[in-house]
Amino acid sequence: MGESQRRKATDPNYGKPITQLKGLVVSPPMHVNGNSVFIKQADLDTQDLRSSLLYWDRLAIPTTNALRIEAGKDEKYLQDCGILKRNEVSSNGNISDMLISAQALTLQHLELETPGMWSLGGGENSLLVMGGMTTPDQGSLLQLFNALPVPKENTPLADILEFKTKRQPELQALREYIEQLSKEITSSSDSVDALNEKLGLLDTACSDLIKTTREYQLPFYLSNLNASLNFDYKNLAVAASTWASTEHLGLNFTSKTIATITATAASMISLKSDIKFRPISRPTSPFKYVYHAQKYLG
Known part of the structure; x- marks a missing residue:
């Protein structure tokens, strides 16, 4: 018996529709340490993007007047699918403050629209912040x-x-x-x-x-x-x-x-x-x- 057949026979919740979509705020690999910003690459990391896509229904990329990055091939494909969107926010200060604020403001904005739906992505292959709003x-x-x-x-x-x-x-x-x-x-x-x-x-x-x-x-x-x-x-x-x-x-x-x-x-x-x-x-x-x-x- 395949795994799906086993679960269908034993799990009363199997096959029921998702009651609420879940989303993740994702970013290209950028490290912020104080006033220092290191951008590893312009596109989203291919591994992190695929991990996020598997487990999350919607993805959002913060964009700000501090830094504008052209969409890569993967991003364009997911935008066409209606899965990924860019969330533009305005912020002030130096570039490191603006990048941190953009991520936080994006989460706050999305949280107000749909409470509990959105979370942040992060780590070595995303926006890695030393300090900031924590x-x-x-x-x-x-x-x-x-x-x-x-x-x-x-x-x-x-x-x-x-x-x-x-x-x-x-x-x-x-x-x-x-x-x-x-x-x-x-x-x-x-x-x-x-x-x-x-x-x-x-x-x-x-x-x-x-x-x-x-x-x-x-x-x-x-x-x-x-x-x-x-x-x-x-x-x-x-x-x-x-x-x-x-x-x-x-x-x-x-x-x-x-x-x-x-x-x-x-x-x-x-x-x-x-x-x-x-x-x-x-x-x-x-x-x-x-x-x-x-x-x-x-």
Whole structure:
């Protein structure tokens, strides 16, 4: 029995339509450190774009009077598909301040239009900001290690869109369980059982999605994911008690699934202190996601 048939037979939510689209604010690889700006390339990073496209329904690029970059081939294709748009904002100051403001203002604007739909992309292959509109040690970082498949950098965008259409339930479940776990961490609940239940659902969703990639001929990497929350988990008894004895918790189903494909490190999840993003107040769902491709799932 194929993975889709198994899920259809066992999951009552399988095949139900997505109730809310999710979007990600993406940027070309640019590093901002104080007044210094380093632009690695003008186009969106091919790997990050494909990772973002797989897991997000809509993408937005901040544009500002500080810097105008022509659209590349991939960007034009996704614009024609109605998936990617440019969000133009006006800001003042030096170029580094304007770039940081453009990203923050874009998220704020989109958040007002559709609360909870949009998050930031970031990291080495996107807009990487040292400092800026953040407060250290007041947020939390949810990390998934060796847990998510992402398309390789040369995968045709049309193939990714076809995969998404056919595997929407698995992709939706994974995204939903990440948000459920985030909400459980930041809720006032003191139930360790409830938190462990959400961890188990996320573990199963990661495992299921990796299994579905084996039914296709598309090349995938195994990746890590960082999800940043505007909440300090150390104040919560349930999160503190669950993560107190170890820095990492194992994702057992995902590890077993990967072991049948390739030899790699175990899949794990961790929670630790991170920055807080001051311009928005949204503690119960991640405001920022960062992918990092690790190993080819051959």
